[in-house]
Amino acid sequence: MTGSGPSAYLQVAEQLRDRIASGEYPPGSQLPSLADLRAQYGFSHGVGQSAYRLLEQEGVVLAKQGRGYFVRDQEPPRPLVRHAGATGPDTTGLAEQGVTPSWRSQSTTEAASPAIAERLGIAPEDPVMHTSYVYLVDGEPGYLAESWEPMAVTGQALIVLPEAGPYSGIGIAARMARIGIEVGEPVEQVSARNLTRAEAQALTLLPGVPALAIRRTHYDRATGRPVETADLVLPGERWATRYGRPPGA
Incomplete structure (x- = not known):
């Protein structure tokens, strides 16, 4: 059992650090749960959480929402490049980077909020098709997107559901072309912020992780x-966004 008092979490962190360094827990392996730590060392869950939080800050441990704590691979993941201006999921670009892309989605009709109405140039409460995406990279959540399309544009056409029907999954440009609308490269506004709790849960990360937010x-x-207007959220430690292409690329 470790000693008690304010330094207890430091002692636990040190023991976990030594066990990781010895190879008992190799990179990628799952570490003991808080309940397991309490049984092993005899302290409260709060001490275990503080120990893991310290190891997270040191870059030794990675917390995955709902799954527990894991030894972080000290080789950082190869950054993935999102090509700005892609009019749909950049599956070709990701495949060229050696990963397998896929996505999950859910579409619902709803009344436009004032903020979304302003972005789409429609009246608040006008109907829109709202689609939520979780984009997967090699089967793991990679980034998120929320998309809104005015029902006044698509509501009477077979393209109304972005990911269902005869034109599902072909991207915004190809879908709009089916109803005689040509879209150019999108306008994007990029900022940095931290993941919200809901976003972190969807990405199996912790709230507060830095992210790229793209409108x-x-x-x-x-x-x-x-x-169409959309909000994309990409974890900053894994993603970069590239604007423009070299001649001939």
Whole structure:
């Protein structure tokens, strides 16, 4: 049993650090749960949480929401590049980087919030198709997206559901082309912030992890009308966004 008092979590962290360094817990392996630590060392869950939090800050441990604590691979993951201006899931670009991309999605109709209505140039409460995406990289959650399309644009067409029906999964440009709308490259606004609790849970990460937040809007080139707007959230430690391509690329 470790000693008690304010330094107890430091003692536990040191013992865990030594066990990791000795190879007892190799990179990628799961570490004892808080209940297991309490049984092994005889202290409260709070001490175990503090020990793991310290090891997280040191870059030794990775916490995965709902799954527990794991030994962090000291080789950082190879950054993935998202090509800005891609009009749908950049499956080709990701495949070229040696990963297998896929996604999960769910679509619902809803009334546009004031903020979304402003971005789409419609009235608040006008109906929109809202689609939530979890994009997977080699089967693991890689990034998130929320997309909104005005039902006034797509509601009477077979393209109304982005990921269902005869035109599912072909991307915004190809879908809009089916109803005679040509979209150009989207307008994107990129900022940095931390993951929310809900975003972190969907990505099996901890809240507060730095992320790229991208606000993207596609426009009808003929009329200038917005036809889709989306919010993309990419964990900063894994992703970079590239704008433009070299000649001939």
